[in-house]
Amino acid sequence: MHDFSSQGVLKAPQRRLRRTTAEIRALILEAARALFAERGFSGATTRHIATRAEVAEPLIFNNFGSKAALFAEAVIEPFNTRFSEFLANSDRLPPDRERRSAHFVHTLYPFLRDNADLLLALVKSNGEMEATALHGLDDYFSRAVARKREQYAQAALQFDVPPELVVRYAFGMLAGAVLFRDWFFPDEAPEEGVAEGALARMLFKATEPRQAEG
Template structure:
């Protein structure tokens, strides 16, 4: 079964959800389609296992590393900078898998059952909102649950669509990353005094 899942992950990364076929996945795993269907009832089930399960684990691992490293940085701004840098790196490292989700959600929305089903992504958002709420004194101008999602979306979009958003020659990689970090930190600070 593990071989089939690994083959499916590779095939979905290369061909996307629409282009990947169970026949191609079976060939890549060196099994028959009948063997593949003994473990997975459909291409959609295989997609969920090959893409959602590893992505869920990546988010869980990332969340655990954030908790472990939370006390290693002195200032709140520097902690936020480190956190956003790690988030950029994480998203960049997993951009192919994330793009597979975007394409599947666009062209076959019934197969993904919504990205919201990634448990650790929900936990990530909840933890971020709780952290933001803990720093706010008084009434928040922007709901922390909304703010953490908007911040994540901004970083995700800038990483996933970097070539579209930042044309060659506009700025160097470091400048772009710093601009993203400063933008997100300033947005988060909308709830600060």
């Protein structure tokens, strides 16, 4: 079927603008992030991702090599980047424990809240593929544990809860507050400032040193 102008002149077919490699990669990453969050690693096939991104399926492999590599870049890398940035500023953390707890929550909770789809992708993909290390998060865990041990030793304090558990469960607390927010508060959720304040206070209490006997 030919396309004519209002004057009855046959229009020349419009050529689709050629997309750059960067644009194609961005489209694939956006589609992959959404589908991994919806269906998990196994449920989101490369065909589904290509269809959502409106690209040819071979372009996924040309740009990322494999679906596992695509998952790592779409889902894992944002976590690694954010926690690496957090660690880069760790030397400038507030000196007292209460302010450090608040800093941790106020810095990372908004990131998790704004990227809840990444958490969903991780949860829905658990056990479906070989573990891909969250290097930024793992590095944070290791350095946070070492820092807490040093701080407590300098103050001659003893841990009431092992720091290896505290730093991991602290992250889990923030992630759970994001993932289960609608279940926790089906009628009316607290204001974000109130939620962050409560989480910071809970974390502060969880890291209290062991009380001296007697």
